Amino acid sequence: MRDDVRRDRRRPTSFAAIVRELVREQMDKGCVRADAIAQRLDMSRYTLHRRLKRENQSFAALLDQVRQQAAQLYVAGTQTPLTDIALRLGFSEQSAFSRAFRRWTGRSPSQYRLSRRAASG
DSSP: OOHHHHHHHHSOSSHHHHHHHHHHHHHHHSOOOHHHHHHHTTSOHHHHHHHHHHTTOOHHHHHHHHHHHHHHHHHHHOOOOHHHHHHHTTOSSHHHHHHHHHHHHSSOHHHHHHHHHHHHO
């Protein structure tokens, strides 16, 4: 099978999915901003928000979802200090990260890490 055909099958099908992928990429490089994502899509920030709204999504909600998924992977799968994880995900400080993590999972990051270790070992 040709590579371009295979790649097309893996392409996100919704605009929100495309934005989610760009948020993941941007997060790996540093701070995630709607302006930067809109620029990558060659549109204004307003158009980005309007197109997401058509799919009943918001940029803030997508960013929160991507952060949640990444946080759970980093906390459970690495020994990376929580402060470093918080900064990597774009939180200003560990306490803000801890509050968000508790909202997402119902547990603190350290409790989550311990429970995942106990479950796997």
